[in-house]
Amino acid sequence: MKVAIMAAGLSGLACAITLEKFGIEPAIFEKRSCVGDRFVNGEILFSLVTRPIQDCIAYLSEKHGIYLHPAANLQKMTLYSPREQAFFEGHLGFTNVRGRESDGFEAQLSRQVRSPIQFHSEETYEGLLSHYTHMVMATGDGDYAKKTRNFREDLTVSLRGATVEGSFDRYAVAAWLDNDLAPSGYAFCIPLSDTEATIVIAYPDDPHREPPDPELLWDRFYERARSDLKQPLRITDQFQITHYPIGICRSARIGNTFYVGNCFGSLMPYLGFGQFSALLTGIYAAMDLAGEGNYEELTAPLRQSYEDSLVLRRTLERLDNSDYDRIVHLLRLGSRLIENEKINPLKTASFLLRPYVKWKQGVTS
Ligand SMILES: Cc1cc2nc3c(=O)[nH]c(=O)nc-3n(C[C@H](O)[C@H](O)[C@H](O)COP(=O)(O)OP(=O)(O)OC[C@H]3O[C@@H](n4cnc5c(N)ncnc54)[C@H](O)[C@@H]3O)c2cc1C
Known part of the structure; x- marks a missing residue:
């Protein structure tokens, strides 16, 4: 068996680590110059969305031998709407760093991989197919799955973010639900440390409406974040992503090709969380390749979470x-x-909201 993994992001690296544990050495092809070669940003592993797994860092190490150090364990979240705010406390999950940082998740994972990674790769799926018996597609998008008509794209999202300096409680995040800042989307402030944080807005692209002015949204959000967090938030770096695709593949495996991470459909359509699911798909594909499970079956609960989130x-x-x-x-x-750790808030929220929205539809139609 000769396995090629296309891309060294979260899912590709998790797949490589797991394959090696089963004695299979994959070849890894990454188009960038090193792992995590992109802007630095803070992300969240929310136990609210990974329940019933409450501590996904412990789960990954105990169950799958993958060791990750988060930036902090998340203890508090403040949620703002235009006129209200709510405050949550408890073990809410973890924050972590991504991108060009030695503590970034990509860098941490790559230190656990022994197989060689070929950087600056210009290899194509078709080109690799002729040299390898099995392919793992981990390119962080649905492009290759789309080409083979195996991807249902449900929406695209635009994001704008920045690294800001200030004084932060690294165990606390802030989130905003406000259509004037991020229409049908959300905004976050995620500390990277006590003195730095990522602030970000993310909103779906609506093909039926005039696109919102991204500058205006950003200016409004920046002002709002400075006001709610009561500090000037000096910007030291900025990033922007347009039309980030969110969708799911129809088959997790076709022939000897496995779709993992966002190529599978890890990115949850509601709040865009995808890290834990991306890691799991990489692990599950490796388990199947090693004869330790069936990839379609292992990913069935992730597919269900995707559909619930949609x-x-x-x-x-x-x-x-x-x-x-x-x-x-x-x-x-x-x-x-x-x-309450026993409750899955997203499932509960989706269940509770449906009658209200139906009523709302009746009032506005
Ligand atoms: C700004 C932002 C904020 C986010 N915040 C959160 C969050 O707070 N919580 C959360 O859970 N999730 C979050 N996500 C989503 C999460 O980061 C992704 O779901 C997860 O990284 C997907 O893992 P992956 O392995 O599919 O792709 P990635 O980890 O993105 O890796 C893809 C890799 O593919 C490489 N690549 C691309 N094309 C090729 C090619 N042709 N050949 C070789 N290599 C290629 C890239 O260089 C990259 O290394 C966020 C995403 C973004 C963009």
């Missing part, structure tokens, strides 16, 4: 700012429920 996204796209105020107000009253 329902929530489509539902929440109908909400206006006064709805957000009501929801955040209710969440404030129900914060104990969210903090």
